[in-house]
Amino acid sequence: MARIDDQRPVEDVVSPAGARSTQAASASAGTPTGQPGVPGAARVRARGGIRGREGIAGWVFVTPMIVVLGLFLVIPIGMALWVSFTNWQGSTNPFAIGNGTDVVGLKNYTDLFARDGLTRDNFMQSIGNTFYYVLLVVPLQTILALGLALLVNSTRLKGRGFFRTAFYFPSVTSSIAIATVFLFLFSNTGVVNAFLGYFGVDGPQWFNDSRGLLHLAFNAVGVDDPGWAQGQILGRSLWDWLSGPSVAMFVIIFLVIWTTSGTFMLMFIAALQDLPVDVDEAAALDGTTGWQKLRYVTLPMIKPALFLVITLGLIGTWQVFDQIYVMGKGKPAGTTLSPAYLSYQQSFGNFHYGSGAAMAFVVFVIIIVLTRVQRYVLTDKDERKPLFGRGGRK
Amino acid sequence: MRARTTRGAAVLALAATGALVLSACGGGGFSGGSNNAPQSSAKGPVKLTVMIGSSGDAETAAVKKATEAWAKKSGNTVEVIAASDLGQQLGQAFASTTPPDVFYTDASKVGTFAKAGNLYPYGDQVKDANFLPALVQAFTYNDKFYCAPKDYSTLALEINTDLWKKAGLTDADIPKDWASLEAVAKKLTSGKVTGLVIGNDINRSGAFIKQAGGWVVSPDGKTMTANSAPAKQGLAEVQKMMKDGVLKFSSDTSPATGWGGEALGKGVAAMTIEGNWISGAKKDFPNLKYKVAELPAGPAGKGTLLFSNCWGIAAKSQHQVAAVDLVKSLITTDQQMAFADAFGVMPSTQEGAKAFAQKYPESQPFVAGGQYAQGPVNLPGFDDVMSKFNSELATLGKGGNPDAWLEELQKNGTAAMAG
Numbered sequence: 001m002a003r004i005d006d007q008r009p010v011e012d013v014v015s016p017a018g019a020r021s022t023q024a025a026s027a028s029a030g031t032p033t034g035q036p037g038v039p040g041a042a043r044v045r046a047r048g049g050i051r052g053r054e055g056i057a058g059w060v061f062v063t064p065m066i067v068v069l070g071l072f073l074v075i076p077i078g079m080a081l082w083v084s085f086t087n088w089q090g091s092t093n094p095f096a097i098g099n100g101t102d103v104v105g106l107k108n109y110t111d112l113f114a115r116d117g118l119t120r121d122n123f124m125q126s127i128g129n130t131f132y133y134v135l136l137v138v139p140l141q142t143i144l145a146l147g148l149a150l151l152v153n154s155t156r157l158k159g160r161g162f163f164r165t166a167f168y169f170p171s172v173t174s175s176i177a178i179a180t181v182f183l184f185l186f187s188n189t190g191v192v193n194a195f196l197g198y199f200g201v202d203g204p205q206w207f208n209d210s211r212g213l214l215h216l217a218f219n220a221v222g223v224d225d226p227g228w229a230q231g232q233i234l235g236r237s238l239w240d241w242l243s244g245p246s247v248a249m250f251v252i253i254f255l256v257i258w259t260t261s262g263t264f265m266l267m268f269i270a271a272l273q274d275l276p277v278d279v280d281e282a283a284a285l286d287g288t289t290g291w292q293k294l295r296y297v298t299l300p301m302i303k304p305a306l307f308l309v310i311t312l313g314l315i316g317t318w319q320v321f322d323q324i325y326v327m328g329k330g331k332p333a334g335t336t337l338s339p340a341y342l343s344y345q346q347s348f349g350n351f352h353y354g355s356g357a358a359m360a361f362v363v364f365v366i367i368i369v370l371t372r373v374q375r376y377v378l379t380d381k382d383e384r385k386p387l388f389g390r391g392g393r394k
Numbered sequence: 395m396r397a398r399t400t401r402g403a404a405v406l407a408l409a410a411t412g413a414l415v416l417s418a419c420g421g422g423g424f425s426g427g428s429n430n431a432p433q434s435s436a437k438g439p440v441k442l443t444v445m446i447g448s449s450g451d452a453e454t455a456a457v458k459k460a461t462e463a464w465a466k467k468s469g470n471t472v473e474v475i476a477a478s479d480l481g482q483q484l485g486q487a488f489a490s491t492t493p494p495d496v497f498y499t500d501a502s503k504v505g506t507f508a509k510a511g512n513l514y515p516y517g518d519q520v521k522d523a524n525f526l527p528a529l530v531q532a533f534t535y536n537d538k539f540y541c542a543p544k545d546y547s548t549l550a551l552e553i554n555t556d557l558w559k560k561a562g563l564t565d566a567d568i569p570k571d572w573a574s575l576e577a578v579a580k581k582l583t584s585g586k587v588t589g590l591v592i593g594n595d596i597n598r599s600g601a602f603i604k605q606a607g608g609w610v611v612s613p614d615g616k617t618m619t620a621n622s623a624p625a626k627q628g629l630a631e632v633q634k635m636m637k638d639g640v641l642k643f644s645s646d647t648s649p650a651t652g653w654g655g656e657a658l659g660k661g662v663a664a665m666t667i668e669g670n671w672i673s674g675a676k677k678d679f680p681n682l683k684y685k686v687a688e689l690p691a692g693p694a695g696k697g698t699l700l701f702s703n704c705w706g707i708a709a710k711s712q713h714q715v716a717a718v719d720l721v722k723s724l725i726t727t728d729q730q731m732a733f734a735d736a737f738g739v740m741p742s743t744q745e746g747a748k749a750f751a752q753k754y755p756e757s758q759p760f761v762a763g764g765q766y767a768q769g770p771v772n773l774p775g776f777d778d779v780m781s782k783f784n785s786e787l788a789t790l791g792k793g794g795n796p797d798a799w800l801e802e803l804q805k806n807g808t809a810a811m812a813g
Contacts, residue, residue: 089510090489091709100511118778118806188650208645210785333785348485350775351510 084108084357094353108358113234119346120235123359126337127366128236130318132245133338136253137260138313145261145309149268150294164269171262179326182255183207207248210333214244246335252323260316264309271305272298307378311371318367339363440713441471442720445487445494447480447703449737456736464723470716488512491710495717499541499706501532502770502777505615507706508535509774514707515540516718523725524744532769533704535615541704542721545730545739547669548763549601549698551687552654557582557664558685569690572605572631579640582664586648590635591663593653594643594791595784597770598667601699603628604768605692610803611771618811621797621804624694629787629796631692636791646791658684669701670760673738688759700767702742740764775810782806 079094085108088094088101097103112123151157152164170178185191186206193203218224229239245253275298283297299306321340324330329345330337339359347356376387444461448454454476461472477483480498487493488510499507507513517539521530529543551569561581569575579589592598596610603609608624611617619625635641644651644663651657654666659679666672667689675682689698705721707714723729727749730741734750740761741750751761771780783806786799 090485091511117809118782121782122778205645205650208650210789330781331785332788334782345777348482349777351485351488351506351512352775 080357081361083353084361086354088353089351090347090353091351104354108354109362111355112358112362116235119355122334122337122342123339124234124236125240125334126339126342128241128243129245129249129335130320130338133249133253133320134314134317136245137256137317138310140253141257141261141264141313142306142309144257145264146268146306148261148265149272150298152265153269153272164265167265168262170259171266173259175259175322176326178259179255179323182251183327186251204247206251207328208332209247210335212243212246212335213250214242217244218242243335246332248328248332249336252320252327252336255323255327256317256320260313264313267305267309268302271302275301303378307375310374310378314370314374315367318363318370439470440716441473442496442713442717443473443475443494444720445475445477445480445483445497447498448476453733453737456733460724460729460732461720464720467723468716468719472720488708488710493708493710495708495711495713496720497706497708498544498703499533500770501700501702501704501772502780504533504540504704504772505535505774506777508538508540512709513540514709514711514714514717516707516714516721517541519718520722520725523722525742526744526747526764528700528764528767528769529702529742531613532700532702532772535772535774537614541706542725543742544703544705544724545733545742546700546702546764546767547671547740548700548760548767549598549667549669549689550759550763551665551667551689552658552672552684553665553687554658554661554663555683555685557587557661561664568687571691572693575690576635576638576640579635579665580638583640586662587664588642588647588657588662589640590665590667591642591644591647591651591654591657592667594645594788596780596787597699597701598654599629599632599787599790600768601667601689601697602631602692604697604699605689605694606631606697607692607694609768610807611773615773616811618804618807620800620807625800626797627693629790629800633790633796643788643791645788658682670738670740670757686756686759688762696766698763698767700764700769702769773807773811776807779803779806779810 083094085103085105086094086101087104087108092100094101111117111119113120148167152160152167157163187193188205188208192206196203225239229237229242231238233241279297279301280293283293288297319340320338321344324336324338324341325344328336330341340363343356343359343363345356346359347353372387376384379385442461444457446454446457448457454474458474461474464470465472475494481503484493484497484507488507493512499513504513508515515538517530517533520542521539523542525543526546529546530539533540533543553568561578561584563578563581567574567578569578575590582589600610603625606624606628608619608622608628610620610625612619632641642663644653644657644666647657647662649660649662651660651662654663654668655672655675656678657663658666658672659675659682672684672686688696691697705724707717707721711717725743727741727743727746730743730746731749731753733739734741734746734754740757741747747761747764751758783799783803786794786802787796790796
C-alpha cells in the first residue's frame with residue numbers, strides 16, 4: 001500500500017511491481033516542477049529529451065481532479081471556515097458583512113466549550129455519545145472484519161465466493177434502508193423482543209431507553225450517582241460522562257458494526273491475498289501454531305491494511321449521521337446525538353450556520369488528532385516520528 | 395527538503411486552479427445578498443412555487459386544485475411541490491436565491507424563520523379575513539403578524555364509549571373539571587386499561603398548564619413564565635394522576651403505544667387527549683367507538699392547545715404581490731371548507747369555523763376549543779429548548795421532579811430569548 005508521502009520515483013511506482021500505487025503516482029505527477037522524481041530530476045530539466053513534456057502531460061491528467069476537488073471540497077471548506085466565524089443566518093450573502101451577517105470571531109467556538117447553555121450541553125453530550133460509539137465500533141468492526149477475512153481467505157473453506165458475497169452484502173445496501181429495517185426489528189413488539197420473550201426475557205424498549213450501559217453496570221454493583229462523580233467537566237457531571245452508550249445507541253452500534261465490517265473485510269482480503277505463500281510455508285516449517293502465525297507473521301505483514309481500516313473507521317464513525325437521522329434524531333434524551341447530526345440540526349433547523357460550522361471544524365480537529373495518534377501507535381518504534389509537528393524525514 | 399518543495403508547489407497549484415474556478419463562477423451563488431424584501435416587479439403572468447408538507451394524496455390534490463383555480467383566474471401559473479421533509483427542504487431553499495414563494499409554516503417555526511429573515515410579513519394585508527384571535531397570536535412574532543393561518547386543530551378529550559358504558563358512566567359524567575376527570579379516570583382504570591393515556595410531551599401535558607392559567611411564555615412572547623405557579627400546578631396535576639395510576643404516557647403503557655389514538659384503539663386507554671386527527675385511528679381500528687368532549691376546565695377555566703400552519707411567503711420571493719393574492723384566494727370560507735371536506739382540517743376564520751361546526755357537529759368540541767386555545771411557543775431557537783424539556787418530561791412516569799425541569803426550561807428559554 002503506497003502512502004501519500006511515498007518518496008519513490010514515479011518510474012518505480014508505476015512499474016508493474018508497484019501497480020497498486022497509482023495514488024502516489026498522481027500526487028507526484030501533479031507537481032508543477034515537472035520533476036518526475038528524485039533521481040530523474042536533473043535529466044528532465046534538460047530541454048527536449050524523451051521525458052521533456054512529462055510535466056505538462058501530468059498537469060493535463062490531474063487538472064480535472066484538481067478542479068473537481070477544488071470546486072467541491074477545498075473552496076466549500078474555506079467558505080465553511082469563514083461562516084464559522086460569523087453569525088450568518090442563511091438568507092443573505094455570508095461574505096457581505098453588515099447585511100445581517102457579522103463577524104463574531106471565535107465566539108462560535110468558545111460558546112461550544114465555555115458558555116453555559118443548551119448549545120454546549122448538547123454538543124458535549126454528542127461528543128460523549130460519539131466517543132463511546134467510536135470506542136466500541138472501531139475495534140469491534142476491525143476485529144470482525146479481520147476475522148471474516150481470515151475465514152473466507154482460508155483454503156479449507158468451501159463456497160468462499162458465496163460467503164464473501166454474503167458478508168459484503170450489508171455494505172452495499174443503503175444505510176437508510178437497513179436502519180429502517182432495524183427500527184422494525186428492535187421496536188417494542190418487534191422480532192428481537194419477541195425472540196427474547198421466547199426465553200422469558202422481557203426485552204427493553206430499545207429506542208426509548210436512554211439508560212447508559214455503564215450506568216446500568218454501575219447500578220448492578222450498587223453504585224448510583226456517587227459523590228466522587230459530581231465534579232463538572234465542560235458543563236456535564238463526571239457521572240454523565242461515564243454513562244456509556246445508551247441502550248438506543250447500542251442498537252446503532254450493533255447495526256454499524258454489522259454493516260461496515262463487510263467493506264473492511266474486503267480490504268483485509270485484498271491484503272491477505274497479496275501475502276507471499278512461501279512465508280506462510282516457512283512459518284509452518286518452523287512449527288508455529290495458528291495463533292502464533294497470525295500474531296507474528298500475518299498481522300505484521302498486513303499492517304498497512306490495518307492502518308487503512310482503522311483510519312477509515314475512525315473518520316467514518318466520528319461523522320456518523322444517516323443512522324442517527326433515521327433512528328431517533330437524538331432521542332431518547334439526547335443519547336443518540338452525534339456532532340454531525342447536531343451540526344446539521346443547528347444549521348438547517350435553527351439557522352445558526354456559524355455555530356453548526358464551528359461544530360464541524362471541532363470534529364475535524366478531533367479526527368485529525370486521533371488519526372495522528374493512531375498512526376503513531378501503529379508505527380514501528382524505530383520508525384516513529386514525533387507525535388505532532390514535523391519531524392525529520394528519513 | 396525536496397518533499398517540502400514539491401508539496402508546497404502542489405498546494406500552490408491547487409490554490410491557483412481553485413482561484414481560477416472561483417473567478418470563473420463568480421457572480422453566481424449568493425447574489426441575492428440584500429435583505430430588503432424584493433417587491434413584485436414582474437409585469438404579466440408569473441410562476442409561483444408552493445411547497446407543502448402534505449398529509450397525503452388527498453391534501454396534495456386539494457391544494458393543487460385550489461391553486462390551479464387561482465392560476466386560471468389570474469392568468470398565472472402555480473407549481474405545487476409536496477415536500478417529503480418540509481423543514482429540511484425549506485432550510486436548504488432559504489439558503490438559495492430562489493426559495494418557494496409560498497410554503498406551509500408551522501406555528502412553532504415562525505420566530506425561527508422570521509428572525510433569520512426568511513418570512514415576508516404580510517399579515518396586515520389579510521387581517522380582514524377575521525381569523526381566530528389565538529391563531530393571529532400564534533403567527534405574531536415581535537408584534538408583527540407574519541402570515542395567514544391556513545387551518546388549525548385543537549386538543550379535546552376522546553372517550554372510548556364501550557369502556558365508558560362498561561364502567562357504568564353516562565353522558566352526565568363527562569368530566570367538567572379536574573376533580574371529575576380524576577374521578578372518572580379512576581373508575582375507568584382496571585386491569586390493563588388506564589383511565590387516561592396521553593402523549594409524553596408538552597403538546598399534551600401543556601393543556602393542564604393552560605387550564606391552570608399559565609403557559610411557558612407570557613402572552614406577548616417577551617418573557618419566560620415556565621417556572622410560574624400555574625405552570626407548576628398544571629404539571630403537578632399530571633404527576634398526581636400518574637401517581638394514582640389513572641394517567642399514563644402512551645410510551646409507558648403495556649404494550650407501549652405510539653400515540654393516544656393507538657392506545658385508545660388497542661383498548662389500553664379509556665380516554666385520551668388528541669386533536670381532530672384522531673379520526674385516523676378509525677382507519678387502523680375499525681371497531682373503535684369513541685366520542686369527543688371538550689377538555690375539562692382547570693382552576694383557571696377552560697384551556698387547550700392549538701396547532702396550526704400558515705401560508706408563509708418568502709422574503710426573497712420575486713412575486714410577493716401575486717403570492718399574497720394567491721393566499722387570499724386560499725383563505726376564503728368556501729375554499730377552506732373545500733379543504734376541510736377533502737382532508738378534515740378546520741378553517742382558520744371565525745366564519746369558516748362556524749360553517750365547519752355546522753357541517754360536522756361531532757367536531758364541535760374541537761371548534762369550541764379554538765376560542766380558548768394556546769398556540770405553540772413560536773420564538774426562535776426554542777426547538778432545542780423544548781426538546782430538552784420534552785425529553786425530561788417523558789420520564790415523568792418513572793419519577794422525577796417536574797418543578798426542576800420547569801426551572802431549567804425557564805433558564806434555557808431565557809438564554810434562547812437573549813439570542
